[in-house]
Structure formats: C-alpha cells, structure tokens
Amino acid sequence: MKSGISGEANPLCLVSLDQLRLRTSEKWQMYPRDVLPLFVAEMDVLLAEPVACAITDAVTRGDTGYPAGTAYAEALAEFARKRWDWDGIRAERTAMVPDVMRGIVEILDVISSPADAVVINCPVYAPFYHFVGHTGRRIVEAPLGDDQRIDFAALKEAFERAAQHGPRPVYLLCSPHNPTGTVHTADELATVATLAAQHGVRVVADEIHAPLVMPGAVFVPYLSVPGAENGMALMSASKAWNLAGLKAAVALAGPAAADDLAKIPAWVQEGPSHLGVIAHTAALRDGTPWLDDLLDGLDANRRLLVDLLAEHLPGVRYRPGEGTYLAWLDCRDLGLGDDPAAVFLEHGRVALNSGPSFGTGGAGHARLNLATSPVLLTEAVRRMAAATAAATSS
Structure with a gap:
C-alpha cells in the first residue's frame, strides 16, 4: 500500500456535494437538502473504472x-x-x-x-x-x-x-x-x-x-x-x-x-x-489499485477526524478502528442524552446513525461514516460542535 495519496488519486475527493445531491440512493434522499448525511454505509465515490x-x-x-x-x-x-x-x-x-x-x-x-x-x-x-x-x-x-x-x-x-x-x-x-x-x-x-x-x-x-x-x-x-x-x-x-x-x-x-x-x-x-x-x-x-487508493484516503480521514474532534469536540471519545469506514463516537460526556445523533440532526443538520440502535452499549454513542471527502468531514464535525453548543446552552 502506498504511503501517501494525492487529491487526484483519492476516490473520496472526486465528487462534489452538488454532484452527490443528484444521487437517488438512500444516503442522499432520506433527509432534506440542508442535511449533511454521514450515516448509511454508502461511500461518496465514483465506481472503480474496471467495475x-x-x-x-x-x-x-x-x-x-x-x-x-x-x-x-x-x-x-x-x-x-x-x-x-x-x-x-x-x-x-x-x-x-x-x-x-x-x-x-x-x-x-x-x-x-x-x-x-x-x-x-x-x-x-x-x-x-x-x-x-x-x-x-x-x-x-x-x-x-x-x-x-x-x-x-x-x-x-x-x-x-x-x-x-x-x-x-x-x-x-x-x-x-x-x-x-x-x-x-x-x-x-x-x-x-x-x-x-x-x-x-x-x-x-x-x-x-x-x-x-x-x-x-x-x-x-x-x-x-x-x-x-x-x-x-x-x-x-x-x-x-x-x-x-x-x-x-x-x-x-x-x-x-x-x-x-x-x-x-x-x-x-x-x-x-x-x-x-x-x-x-x-x-x-x-479493482485492487482503486481499493488501495481508497484505503489511503480512509486512513487520512481517520487521522483527520482525530484532529477535528480534538479541536471542536474534545468531549467525544474516539478510538480509530482498524477496519471499515465507520467511526464509533462516544458522546456520553457531551450531555446530549442516550441518542446524540438526534441532537446532531436537529441542531446541526448532520445525520449520523443512532447509537442505541446497535444494542446494549450503544446509548450515548453515534456512528459516523468516514467515506466522504475531507471537506465534508470537516463541515460535519463543525456542525456537530455547533449543535452541541446549542443543545447544552438552551
């Protein structure tokens, strides 16, 4: 696997938000246009060329x-x-x-x-x-x-x-x-x-x-x-x-x-x-070369998420996973209740998966889909921080 990846090679950086909103799949149709969707397991990529x-x-x-x-x-x-x-x-x-x-x-x-x-x-x-x-x-x-x-x-x-x-x-x-x-x-x-x-x-x-x-x-x-x-x-x-x-x-x-x-x-x-x-x-x-580029991009997003949370939401505990493109966020210290994803959606217009739906141990957590561009990931965390501030100050 390559040690680095350019924006041109990163499959996660090739589709704009406007292009993504033209999609008719669940990820881009479940919520209104002002919601940034980082929930269901769909990636914001184009198909690998061989596919x-x-x-x-x-x-x-x-x-x-x-x-x-x-x-x-x-x-x-x-x-x-x-x-x-x-x-x-x-x-x-x-x-x-x-x-x-x-x-x-x-x-x-x-x-x-x-x-x-x-x-x-x-x-x-x-x-x-x-x-x-x-x-x-x-x-x-x-x-x-x-x-x-x-x-x-x-x-x-x-x-x-x-x-x-x-x-x-x-x-x-x-x-x-x-x-x-x-x-x-x-x-x-x-x-x-x-x-x-x-x-x-x-x-x-x-x-x-x-x-x-x-x-x-x-x-x-x-x-x-x-x-x-x-x-x-x-x-x-x-x-x-x-x-x-x-x-x-x-x-x-x-x-x-x-x-x-x-x-x-x-x-x-x-x-x-x-x-x-x-x-x-x-x-x-x-499709292995494309997959390797994707994994490099996902790895960069894992590290980016660590930095973004430290800057904007230090109360969230996140242990980067070794696999998948999913991030399991422990939000219990934010004071947002059992379902922080509901707060992020209502106050920040960002859609994550609800932690309680994953069974025992899910309360106070949310699942975030990392398979998006660094730009959208950054915007999502900023919205989540604003939502937390709004919910806890009211």
Missing part, C-alpha cells in the same frame, strides 16, 4: 439475465490468496446469495431452528437484531469489552445461556466489527473456535468489511483458523467498492460445513443480480 466498464459492457451486449457459474467465487478466492495469503476458498464450498444478511438468514435456517438462540457481540450492526429477530430466534448478547474487543468471559457466559434455549445455538460474528472497526486477531478467532466447539455453538461470520482494513492491521478469515472447520462465512465486494445497489454475495463453508451449505435452496442462489455478480467479480479481479 464501471464491466457493467457498461454487459449492458451493451444485453447481458442482463440470470446469474450463473462460479466466476464470483473464483475471483474471491484469487483475491483472498493475494490479499490475505489464504488459499481456503473452494468454489464447491460456496454459494451465491443475494446479499450478506439474506445469506445469514438462509444459513440460520439450515443449521438451527427458531427455537435456538443466536449470540451477538453488542454494540453491533443493527440489522443483526432485525433479521435474527424476524426469524423468531432469541438473541443473546455478549457485550464487547471496554477496549471494543471480544470479551471472552462474556462470550463464554453467552454461549452457556444460548445452549439453554435450544440444542443448536449459533454465534453471529461480525468481522471486522461494525460499528467499532475492530479487526479480530488470529489468536482471538482461534479462541472463538475453541469456545464454540466446547459449547456446541456453530459460528457464522459476517466478513463483508474484510477488504477494508487499514495500514498496520491484518484481516484474518474466520475459516482460516484452527477449529473453524464447521463454520460458515459470508463475503461481498459491496462495501469495499460501493456496490450495495448491485446485490450479490458469497456464502462460504468450512470443510465440515459443506453439506449444510448445500441445503440452501437453489432459488436463493439465483437471487443475486446478474449485473451485481459481474460488478463484484470485476472489483475483486481488477
């Missing part, structure tokens, strides 16, 4: 039918070999799914029943609660430690409680973790595998942010660690290359879980967008 070309070429030749083949899985396997030095992806142990959360639901259906419990590390990606709850399964929380890493004593206790609700408990692991940006180490993941085996828990890893790991950190695929043979994982190029609107993901099985993965119905595997599969495949095969 744009792949989509354009497919449309030109009328290639807009149903998805087929293993090109996506093969591209992911090649990316994993080059990026993570991992040779563990086999096309025969993969399945295409419409997106990561739909894949999680389908996997839960084949390895557990609605009577079983699902363990999650809170605070965590809010849809974990929504999707798991919709299946009827009980959620058992294992709160992260004060260092934002897995608390293994809490995890062990959660596994024990989960086993009391049904014979096939599941641990839904977020790796890298959303919203904290924590990147789990090989030792931590091996401990997860050991504890899961001891308590009869199946591990399903959401690894959608895997390509988004900052300099100095190393992503370790869960299925690469000893003891993870009966685990499953889900990966996608959607977050790293801004392809959320082009639905596609890959479900992966460890060697001992291949039979379970094969139980996912065929119609689910036909659910991804064909253009999505084409785009994701192109991103993984040819």
